Amino acid sequence: MGGQGTLGPFGLEVVETPTLGDRSYLVHDGSVAAVIDPQRDLDRVTTLLDRLGVRLVAVLETHVHNDYLTGGLALARATGAAYHLNAADDVSFERDGLRDGDVVAVGERIRLTALATPGHTFTHLSYALTDDDAGLDEALAVFTGGSLLFGATGRPDLLGDEHTDALARHQHASAHRLADLLPASAEVLPTHGFGSFCAATQSEATASTIGDEVRGNPVLTQDEQAYVEDLLAGLGAYPAYYAHMASGNAQGPGAPDLSPAQEADPAELRRRLESGEWVVDLRDRRAFAAGHLRGSYNFGLDGGFATYLGWLVAWGTPLTLLGSTPEDVAEAQRELVRIGIDRPAAQSTGGPDDWARTPEDVRSFERGSFADLAQVRHHREVQVLDVRRDDERAEGAVVGSAHVPLQQLLDRIDDVPAGEVWVHCAAGYRASIAASLLDAAGRHVVAVDDDWSNAPGSGLPVAPGGRATGREDRGA
Template sequence: MDFAEEHLIPLVDEGLGNSAYLVDLGDGRALAVDASRDLRALHASAKRRGLTVAFAADTHLHADFLSGAIQLARDQGATVLASAAGRRAFPHTPLGDGDEVNLDGLTLRALSTPGHTHEHLAFLLLDGNRALGVFTGGSLLVDSAARTDLLGADRAEELARAQYRSLNRLATLPDETAVWPTHGSGSFCSAPSGAERTTTVRAQKRDNPLLAVRDEDTFVRELLDRLGSYPAYFDRLTERNRRGPAVGTAPSLGPLTVDQVVTLLGSGGYVIDVRPAADFAAGHIHGAISIPLRPQFGIWLGWLLPDDAPLAFVAGDDQDVDEIVWQAYKIGYERLAGRLDGGMPAWLAAGRAQRTTAFLSADRAPSGPYLDVRQQAEYRGGRVAGALHVELGKITDLVDDVPPGAVVACGHGERAMTAASILERAGRTGLTVLAGGPAHYAAAHGAELVRDVSA
């Protein structure tokens, strides 16, 4: 049994596309790497092994979630390990290139690997002189590398050149060294990458197309060309992580009366309906935003809604309200007013009106203007000819571009329902949400399906 199988516990956040890691140090203590504010899985894994987290390391100032390192320091006395260049405004052990931390039997060595962020560190885990693995954060990923534009477009090329040097530095580690990235498939911090979460230096030297590029200018061009849009909340969290997120328990989601929800809506708050898209379509509060509760819930909440307005939620009886709270809390949403007590049945019982939205399969959908709200890469990979394309993350700013009677579509219907709810809140009517994707619509309506050659 190798080290990773016996001592390394990956903690995958499917919604954010990230992995945190818990390392069993063998003496009842553990090292946590890139843990988010949602520590439920980490605590459960540590409890099963009887571990106390003694060290909490962050590879960089995260943009896609609030770090859980300070919480681990408060609750378990963990020593926080992070880059000195990050100028974090809370107690931590600042590390620079080559600095080492004695883990009593193992050693953690900091490697300066700027690119994804200016202060990025990778952490090489050593047993004596033998490299066991390297926590690469947002530098070397499985078949890719992380984006370099989070500090602004004006610094993207500079950091891409740094990323080139960082990846090639990591490629000089022994071939058998395990590579344990934070960002992976599904992460908006990542350029498109492979589905695997971990790899080895040998495999990346063989398979990573960015490591195959030996010319820095070509590397920069190829990396920057891969980048799509990213959630709006990313621009807020880096500084919050530098200052240090507040510690404590997540806010509870207490019950709200119908009248309280009405008051909240009228005073600038938002109602988020987390029920499945079909349930929202069948009847919802006018002005509510549909964001179905699934692993990606937090991403779309953070992309589409402000973090400084009170939020109320409508959920189904079988939905886990704790999941709503934690997905919101880990990306910095703390003004959670509560949930509608009794859900939509209580709303109707109080004599309040509900709205409906057409949610139709391709064979029943009209042949109106087709609005595709998927990401750019998805759109280029296969779209209905003549479709209007507006990414869901940009729909709020482009409401006036949507023609009347549009068929709103994504890949299945969840994101399209979110887009339609935003459009309807802004006064657009006569919309149909497609229960399906472009291939279904093209087949049902005899439309051409177009794919970019370079996609």
Template sequence: MEVVTIETPQLGDRTYLVHDGEVGVVIDPQRDTDRVDKAVADAGVRITHVAETHIHNDYVTGGLQLATAHNAAYLVSAEDDVPYQRQPVSDGDTVHVGRLVLRAVATPGHTHHHLSYIITDGDRQAVFSGGSLLYGSVGRTDLVSAEDTEPLTHHQYASVRRLVEEAGKDAGLYPTHGFGSFCSSGPASGAEASTIGEQLAENHALTDPDEEHFVRELIHNLTAYPSYYAHMAPINMAGPAAPDLELPDSLDGDELASRLGRGEWVVDLRNRIAFAGNHLSGSVSFEYGDGTQFTAFLGWVLPWNEKLTLVGERQDVEDAIRDLSRIGIDNPDAAIGAGPAEVAPGAATSWYESVGWKEVLQKPGDDTVLDVRRTDEFQDSHIRDAVNIPVHELLRRMDEVPPGRLWVHCGSGYRSAVAASLLQRAGRDVVHIDGNFHRAEKAGLPVVYPKGD
């Protein structure tokens, strides 16, 4: 048995190709299945099965289109009432994939009908746990509804314990979530690989002997998750179509300026410091690049299903189109170029200051520090007298933003750049603070710790 991992770091998820050298099964494929096709071709195998651990809440699946394209059986929980053709699987069902034996294990918790898969090849085992057992933690349990959260958390506790009993300690563990995904909960370890035995020793869901304590702690520590999640499960239940990843023709400058004038969403993909120094008036900053969580924050912050235009260099725009398709944002328009003078010569431009923490010490007393981190981050520690409005709530809470000049910060400078651009678009006077929050106190800012940490 060989396990090929296909990373999607932009969403903190993994897809797996598991094969015996001739045939294989793909588990939890993302929507852009050409990456899977390449992995299959590189391995020189044939896909006979595609399996979903659950109806996903954080991305659009490529499972149906992949199974159709390869004439493969599509394994989906028998409990999920879907309109498309699939091979329903239930707890205890086994499926043969060449010499591999796949066994489904019901692991409700992340969702009601969640399945994990134990794949055996001779004396070797691998566990594909989806959003159930993660490295150091478990998948979050609050994505179905508020009423279901506590019962699902109890189910999660029982499910992961049953799963490790069903598998050997030497079995490799291969979760879908937990690599930066908002679908994970609790103290995820950050490990790149693990085994069932290691999780038995380290995972709080397996080491905490008190189920009630585990449930209370997990629910208490759940943080906000992206609003676009509300659209993912319905899309996946209906059966998503293949994405169109072609780069559209670049808009000319007049059309781009016209869209800005109409108040449409024009997203600048450049570095946030370059954006601060000069950008098209009315555009917003979502810097594209490794480690930025561009996809999650754009889908979280901007209104769903509104017309979108991406502005940036060709490669960034192409990559952003692919990334956005994974969360169901399809066919954005594009303006290709290095900056305002190239994409819309003569159009109105704007700028705002971008500073470090030392410059904040010179802030006039009447100006406001606006903290756009999540509420839980703010409650852990914040600058004295700062006002907290999380960036994902900013558009609907603009009337709560204090008057006067705003010095905007987050944890790293990324979210505050998004917020500063939204505020300027709304007519506010902003200063962007580009710095890691943990350096604020060292720079001399008065940081308070409400919980006494």
């Protein structure tokens, strides 16, 4: 679930959600606690509270999130804690609004000072943690949300192109404000940046301080113009479901229902497929390739399940979940409620033979490596489909390959060249998703289950993306 540590005299619990690239935090004094940016499946936090034997008195949001639905309001209501976010945020529920400089007292000693740090959003707040009446120059840590991240900042383009430049400049100023106000020893505790598409860039760091960021973060080492130009040049695509998160958070998400969905038999599964609903196989890509229900899609629990499912599915499409075990289906439900997909239409457990009405309802496709692909091309004509993002392809691509980023594939099936298609991504997970979409559309597909780093030495011709394709690419 995360880790634990200390911040001066206080305890710190980190609740990680690696599949979305986010962290929530619980800080306590052994008696009372505050939680910052909790996820929707709030039972992870209540379990922590019970284990620690502390009472929750404050829930704080750094911003109205764009990448997940918050559990903050529901958690506050369930525990009687005060719910804090920026007083300027336009929300449809009662909350304790904060402004720059306001202090939230948690027990006798914990103090959290709200600091206006616009950039990721216009109303973004960071929270500096101090002991009792200590000044900001003695802050122990700062909860930075989507502002100052490890070696990066939160992306400034989620509120629309018309605001991106202004928010990028705000982000630069906000980072410098934190660096000026807080001591070099203060720990930086961001919400985003651990694989989240809310981060403008990614870092390998697992911990940081203000001093570390001053020495190495571009937002603090570059002047404003250089930072803005580099930041905007590096922004890539982000998940389509983000469009629904801010409005959902402004309405005040309730507690999720994680009880099992109704069971579906083979006839029901076929009926749902034929009516255009999604039947999602949660097994890993090797199991799916070896045998799966005809027409089902593969979004394995061993990768970015919720991110990519939420990116591709038309919002509101009923989902039926297929898993090897009830525990797998329950895990998928938990992932989905975090992005606002609250209830599966149905579920079923077992394997393809349990889900198919007839043997003809079970399909399979081949898997291969980049070396296999290089060998096959000596013997017969095959097509190569690259489903990576534009920024990934720019680093290199198979000469002559077609390019359709995964998030566009359902709308661009007709752009995939005819014939046998070998589909690849960077490591195999997205290639399996793409292969399942193509297989469901009746195409002859082979999934490249290999790491892109193996492509240059495989015998395949690889060149920079701009020179690699024989077809016109469309941006992500």
